[in-house]
Amino acid sequence: MAPHERVRSVLENRLTQRVIIAVIIVNAVTIGCETSSALMERAGGFLHVVDRVALGIFALELAARLYAYRGAFFKDPWNWFDAVIVTLALIPASGPTSILRALRILRALRLLSVVPSMRRVVSALLAAVPGMASIIGLLVLLIYIAAVIATKLFGDIAPDRFDELPRSLFTLFQIMTGDDWGNTAQTVMEHKPWAWIFFIVYILMSTFVALNLFIAVVVNAMNDAEPSPAENRAEVELRELKEDMAVLNAKLDRLLARPNGHQPRSRTPA
Incomplete structure (x- = not known):
């Protein structure tokens, strides 16, 4: 060897x-x-x-x-x-x-x-990137449209949250994650009671649809990356075969390294 x-x-x-x-x-x-x-x-x-x-x-x-x-x-x-x-x-x-x-x-x-299991997780996430990119694009488009609407409708009511488009984008991102969305909605609803329709529709579309689609793509990629029992057995057999080959190569090296004087001589018939 x-x-x-x-x-x-x-x-x-x-x-x-x-x-x-x-x-x-x-x-x-x-x-x-x-x-x-x-x-x-x-x-x-x-x-x-x-x-x-x-x-x-x-x-x-x-x-x-x-x-x-x-x-x-x-x-x-x-x-x-x-x-x-x-x-x-x-x-x-x-x-x-x-x-x-x-x-x-x-x-x-x-x-x-x-760690092989962690490598499979990372490989699965990388394989899911194309599908995640489409969902992220959909989510960004949804937040942008909602931010423009919120800035136009609620900018004068809650200027600390919706006075400009960047602030509205950040506020809607917070609402998507569930951070203090109730207080934001209550502040706006004090002036426009019908505003609950906007917030409920936005939360349903962003959290319960887009994010769940995102999770579904990742889970599907994880399932595809998980090796089957047959693949696990094949991996074990391949590892054992490599170990056996290493042992055989070591024995062959020892045999080839012996001097000629130690090899048995063939007998010639009298």
């Missing part, structure tokens, strides 16, 4: 993957602890050492993957994702309030590339 193949088998080992996951989680916890001034006074040095060790492990693992997969490394988008995260972490950050120092928590996003 070639050296880069040995490195690849180590990287693909379940124990190695679990160790990387544990390092990511521990590093995320230590970065969170660094936000506490009390913890930094008592264990700041230890937290800094843990952070440096974790960063070293990430860099070493990334270099090992680059060596093991060679050109195939750059064909996987997840490898580019990990490379960007680790590179940002390697850039020195000056000052406790540096943006790069705050962005160190992005290392926790490496769980997305290491």
Whole structure:
């Protein structure tokens, strides 16, 4: 077995993957602890050492993957994702309030590339983007039309919420999320009692129709990304086959490495 193949088998080992996951989680916890001034006074040095060790492990693992997969490394988008995260972490950050120092928590996003189930979730969300784009466009159009109507009808009644189009857009976005829409409606209805029709129709169209369509597209994409039992069995069988092939290759390498003097001599008939 070639050296880069040995490195690849180590990287693909379940124990190695679990160790990387544990390092990511521990590093995320230590970065969170660094936000506490009390913890930094008592264990700041230890937290800094843990952070440096974790960063070293990430860099070493990334270099090992680059060596093991060679050109195939750059064909996987997840490898580019990990490379960007680790590179940002390697850039020195000056000052406790540096943006790069705050962005160190992005290392926790490496769980997305290491944990297979999380990778499937992200892949499903990306696959749902075309469908979500259409629904988002519909939702934006609905909010814009409602904002223009609300500005014309309620701008003089509630100027703090509907005096201009940008403010009306923000107010209607709040109403769509259910934030304080009752008080807004009551304020307008004190002057125009029929305004409840506008708010009820808007909430039904934005929340119960558009947002539910949005959720339906995401759920459908998640179901499509979920592997079937047959695919799970095939993945397990493929993993076992790779392990068996690695064992056979190791045995073959040992046989080929034996000197000629240790090989049994064939007997010639007398």
